[in-house]
Amino acid sequence: MQPPAPPALADATLPGFPNHYRGKVRDTYDLADGRIIIVASDRLSAFDRILAVVPHKGQVLTQTARYWFERTADICPNHVLEYPDPNVVIGQRLSILPVEIVVRDYLAGTTGTSILTLYRQGERSMYGHTLPDGLRDNQRLPHPIITPSTKAFDAGHDEPLTPEEILERGLLTPEQWDAVSAYALALFARGQSLAAARGLILVDTKYEFGIDAEGRILLADEIHTPDSSRYWIGETYPAKFAAGERPDSFDKDFMRSWVAARCDPYVDAIPEIPTDMIEETSKVYIRAFEAITGQPFQPPAADEPVLDRIRRNLAPYR
Template sequence: MSEALSIPGWRHIYSGKVRDLYASEDPADTRLLVVASDRVSAFDFVLSPGIPKKGELLTSLSTWWFQQLADVPNHIAEGEIPDAVAGRAMLAMALEMLPIECVVRGYITGSGWAEYVHSGTVCGIPLPAGLKNGDRLPEPLFTPAYKAPMGEHDENITFEKVVELVGAERAAELRDTSIALYTRAAAIAEEKGLILADTKFEFGTDADGTLRLADEVLTSDSSRYWDAETWRTGATPDERMASFDKQIVRDWLASNWDKQGEPPALPEEIVERTAARYRELIERLAG
């Protein structure tokens, strides 16, 4: 993982797989600076090299979605972005983050598909028999996960477990807000010829206890987008569900690495194809 930047007036406090977090050196300023990097991760490893301009594309897309959903309280704070990270950072309120990944699925694929094949359920929710990988679900499902500590895998959990973690009222608010956000975003994506198959929201509470949408929102790193026409006409699951994200990286790595030791460096062609998918998504959504 690359070293944190030196940004005048800000001190580095945390690095995730993709984002770096900075706190103001002014004790009276409680805002945080959230910086998106070009790092790309797969199978819990940060890979090399990064994807050029990925940090800028993720930040632009997240900012665009926050604007589309501006009536929902969020973590965006006012102020000037330092020149050193212009274009790939946002100022955010300091929140008490909730330990829940609020996943909403409108289509069945990924870990949801794997569970369905095994048990006919997703996060314990029974589904109709006969679904195929990539099929649209009868209605969007709230399928939460528990946010594991750094270096550990997130764990899919039931709604009842969410109630245990945050209480019945807050759990219902998380579920209802997440499904409403997904439904709105999916309709916007559909107008652009895109399917929002699933997404992950994160929330925190401010000093008044208000629930606020936080972190990134509806980006290529937190969501699966498919081309609607290809989904309808594709001959194979891989064609139908070609996503606008790092799936190209995952597929190459799965075919060229046995998951032992450090992963190999990504070839230039894989990096360029991945960058093009990120760019295409934001161009189609936001212009």
């Protein structure tokens, strides 16, 4: 008889806390004093939809982001104030800028807006960049590029943007665009350097920025997590690339690929994800945390539901 699966946090509703907003993965609560509670659930999102609920995923995301926030604060200030729970960050309330900044260093991806998908369709000019002919799947680009998109609120769809469109539509001022672009490239360079020291390749990642009450640009949401980033195993990448095979990874691409092979995930109903795939995905997230940070994962106590623990730890914030 198989042991029961560990509990997963599908819903982070906290009665009594104000201004609840349920995002694809995170539940947020806007406090009256200018702080915001961000609870990372175990929901796994791709193709602008929820695919599954994966045990321990929210804790991995929060603690991985914590590792990176602490190691990049000298490059860009961030929204973090404190961590009252393994799944929770208390942050400054920000006005989130309506553009996601995605940095890519390889021709990779599975979604409809990824540069690999667009390149396979014959496009060479995308996101304000022109890529050369003759690139192979998962090949390193001549240099890292920024591929911005609209920040989709209320479960909308992200849309590709060029720098010119960002400025013409007034989504960012020229000064804001210059600042977030410089921050993103510097953060990505730090991420690649520290990942390489751990035997990993940081392939691509997204950043979200916001403006605080003083008008400063701060890094928000998460940074260099398995959800916001693609990591490959450095040791096996050369052989996998030479053989035309998918690189070994620590991201959710294998579940996305499984779904995409069975339906049009932007249109069709998502097929039921097998239990063993969910369990393996949980292990992937834990392995990713340990590989990225060099720290052992501390699983939650089995005798207390995750949501009960979160409620207990957040009691002082009511």
